[in-house]
Amino acid sequence: MKIIVISNYSVIREGIVSLICKYENISIQFVGETIKDAMFLIKSNIADIVLLDINKDNEEELNSINRLMTLGVSMKTIVVDFYGNKDFFIKALKSGVQGYILGKSSEDEILYAMDHVYRGKKYFDSYFVDSMINENKDLPNKLETLTNREKEILEEVAKGLSNQRISEELFITDHTVKKHINHIFKKLNVKDRTEAALYWNKYGVLNKQEE
Known part of the structure; x- marks a missing residue:
């Protein structure tokens, strides 16, 4: 290293x-x-x-x-x-x-x-x-409101990928990515990509481990 x-x-x-x-x-x-x-x-x-x-x-x-x-x-x-x-x-x-x-x-x-x-x-x-995240016990359950595709996109957002890169990784259009991200923001009640990424980094990994 x-x-x-x-x-x-x-x-x-x-x-x-x-x-x-x-x-x-x-x-x-x-x-x-x-x-x-x-x-x-x-x-x-x-x-x-x-x-x-x-x-x-x-x-x-x-x-x-x-x-x-x-x-x-x-x-x-x-x-x-x-x-x-x-x-x-x-x-x-x-x-x-x-x-x-x-x-x-x-x-x-x-x-x-x-x-x-x-x-x-x-x-x-x-x-x-x-x-930066409200420590409410109900927060992690909001991930359950996301579709599998939305979870995939949120995980890529947390990696710092742009919409274009996400569209290339998931073989969907840039417009579709934007549409999904808007839905994610509304469902998680976050304002931007930074808050969405923080949410995934805190709860997403735990959620995946429990599946």
């Missing part, structure tokens, strides 16, 4: 490096202050994961991540947030990051998140997910 560590604070860079460098399956490729510093490595698809510390002084780095996503780089991003800022979390999701963890997370949780993302999955700290 090839890692790039980015933070505008040296103490955080050093802390992250000291935490993960002792593992044989982890190779630190670069440590720097900004995404721009590591741009060559990122565009060359040398790194598997970027661990990005986000704070009020460098939140524009999320815009850099968004631009890189549009370029089709294979690198995945895990944001490390030492402030528990929900606004950063929402912005990070919209930027297309694959992971978001608290800076105070345990070593085991950080390693688990890295492994999860490395294997092509997503990992969002429950602190942020729980804060």
Whole structure:
């Protein structure tokens, strides 16, 4: 697992490096202050994961991540947030990051998140997910109101796929995807793709395991 560590604070860079460098399956490729510093490595698809510390002084780095996503780089991003800022979390999701963890997370949780993302999955700290979804016991049952096709589309939305990509994956038209997504929003009572993705990440996996 090839890692790039980015933070505008040296103490955080050093802390992250000291935490993960002792593992044989982890190779630190670069440590720097900004995404721009590591741009060559990122565009060359040398790194598997970027661990990005986000704070009020460098939140524009999320815009850099968004631009890189549009370029089709294979690198995945895990944001490390030492402030528990929900606004950063929402912005990070919209930027297309694959992971978001608290800076105070345990070593085991950080390693688990890295492994999860490395294997092509997503990992969002429950602190942020729980804060954005009403913790009502009836909420998970709303998934039962979705058709099988709507569940398939919701799962793809949670992966960050665009409508066009979803239509290609499921062999349906872009118009059909849009129609299904509108139905999903109404049935789950969510406002946008971010809330829908969060809903699936919290309840969808559990629902599938119970089937």
